[in-house]
Amino acid sequence: MATRAPDLPRGRTIIHRPSLGLLSLFLATFCIGTTEFVIAGLLPEISRDLTLTIPTAGYLVTAYALGVAVGGPIISMLTSRFPRKPMILLLMGIFVAGHLFGALATNYLMLMTARIVISFSHGSFFGLALVIAASLVSEERRGRAGALVFAGITVANVLGAPGGTAIGNALGWRATFWIIAGIACLAALFMARSLPDDSARHERSNLRDQVRVLGRQMVFTSFLMMGLLTVAVFTTFTYIAPSLIDVTRVAPDMIAWILLGFGVGATVGVFLGGRLADIAPGRTLIAGLLLQSLAFVALFALNRSPLAMVVLLPIWGCVNFMSGQILQARVLKGAAAAPELASTLISSMFNFGIAGGATLGAVTLTSGLGYAQLPLVGAGIAIANTALAIVVTQLDRKALVPPSAAPESA
Template sequence: MPLHLIALAAAAFGIGTSEFVIMGLLPDVAADLGVSIDIAGLLITGYAMGVVIGAPIMAIITARLPRKTTLIGLASTFVIGNLLCALAPGYATLMAARVFTAFCHGAFFGIGAVVAADLVPRNQRSSAIALMFTGLTLANVLGVPLGTALGQAAGWRSTFWVVSGIGLLAVAALAAWLPARIPMQPGNILREFKVLRDPRVLWPLAASALASAALFCVLTYIAPLLRDVTGVSERGVTGVLLLFGVALTVGSTLGGRLGDRNLEFWLTRMFAGLVLVFLALSQAVHALAPMLALVFIWGTLGFALVPLLQTLIVDQAAEAPNLASTLNQGAFNLGNAGGAWLGSMALGSGLPLTGLPWMSAAIAAAALLLTLWGTRRHGRRAATLAGQAGDEALPLRSNA
């Protein structure tokens, strides 16, 4: 793996751990700060909305800055935000620190994806983006369980101290391994916003939001589903989530490789596969063996979509890839919040837990229809990855 991709993946690992580890620490945070568990849960919502709001703001602010400087600055903001989380004296300051940290999330992944794609030959762009996002999947496999265990043993603040240390290492790696000159287009705020009127840019953003909503409609409530319906023990739930995290890592790598071959073909197949998996989940929730198999397939297909959709948006928004790629991260997080909200509303209205996979199947079907329409009507604006690149990397241009 090229060193610059290792640096990007290391930062992605730290950011991903910081985002998701709070789920395992909620009881400890709630008890320490004297708030109820549902109020503590808003720390997750606040982070997600911070990504949604902060992504376009940071993309515009950094539009004229050199890419290396921007990525180092965003990673440094992440370190500061986690230090503030570790030092937060109360709930309000912790919420503010979480939102502050989230502002760098969308912009880092959005701009980092563009940089990863621009530093390799065109026929390797999806793989490069997938390698960067491997850091995010490893955060779920390693960072979250280890961070949760550390927080439970030494206090939740200790986890944020360690995550800050990981962030410092990532900053050092970015400074050492990113090239000084990274290809970029001169910043133009009017052009950046104008490209968002193009349907070829809007439909991939909508597909990303739907893909994430389908995932989180079930994933948010996977623990009670496994415990109360499948009959899995508390320790067994942790094992299933670990299996799901491994599937995310496999899916990211798989999506990158398939995207380099035929992005649009595999994008539609992944959505179609998700529909079938969710339908199968609705029937298999009472049996452990098929449930485990389907959870692995679900995680693989679900995260294979991430590099595919991220590459697609970079291609479609060729005139303003930084803003569009960053907004795509906001779309993913908007889908996270939307999927969890839809699941909550459905359960509150009397829908049983076994009905959630049906809802996710419907959302995935909507994403499939949108993708079929978008690919047939508009296609990809940029050159197709396969067949037009050869083995030569794009020439590097000055940041000036």
């Protein structure tokens, strides 16, 4: 339970470890991450229940990603003056309401509306959660507090999405929506009980400075590579469940276990990318994108072998998330002088990429190509991204040569 340290100024509250406040934020981000990623595994169930084609159902992914990407920054700017605790509880309330409405949806329009409502709450939640997490602990523990909040996403990849898919296959996709809503209610209750009402106000950089750093080479090229990376991944991953069923001939009840392998690989990639970003970010980025290209080729060549897909999907997840983690670090390094807007736009750019990938996959399928050809589309994008990474890494080296490296003059 939260306890107040006696000597802290301005009523500062420190939550002793383990912090219920931080754990409540972790649980909330787990719900948000699960609802974003689980939809890929539920597409076959949703398409059958609502009498949709798979490509049409895939636009649920597109709409959600666009809602996060566009709605998040807008809502964050509009609500920045409101107290943090009521605001984050309101966002979680909207998230729950969207799931209840979605679970009761009787047609595609209702479900699409629910997904858009949920995405708007998702889009503005993360930045606010990180600020609150930092206010709960002493300064030297803020990094770990933020890491715990973000860990909700990786755990959602490992457990939430595969678990939600398994529940959807066993009990119907609506059961997954009901359960996510229930866990989110629990997270909101924990936040209401544990988060302080007097969170310290976050000091923001000047808005002009925040916009200005977006024009730095290291920042805007990172966003471009993020977009390309995510488009490449989600052109294939959005339709991974029907691809495994129709092309690889995997039994539907095995999909959740295969996606679990992808999630484990993704989690390893996040931590591996974070570590390598501090050691050799440029070389690691190029290697990661090159490995991603090779993984796409392997997915195409071996997509009729269940054993090969079981092995390849964790490797693919690892190199995808490793590269993404390095690009995030690159953005924050380039925008260090005024990182607030840039850090918010990281989520937006990834979700623009998700929307673009889902749309490109749907267009590819409706053009007459099949699920088996989707990895080739991703491979082409990944190869182009690798070439771009080589160029910008050289630009980084030239731009970051310190003045002390030049010959000294009298």
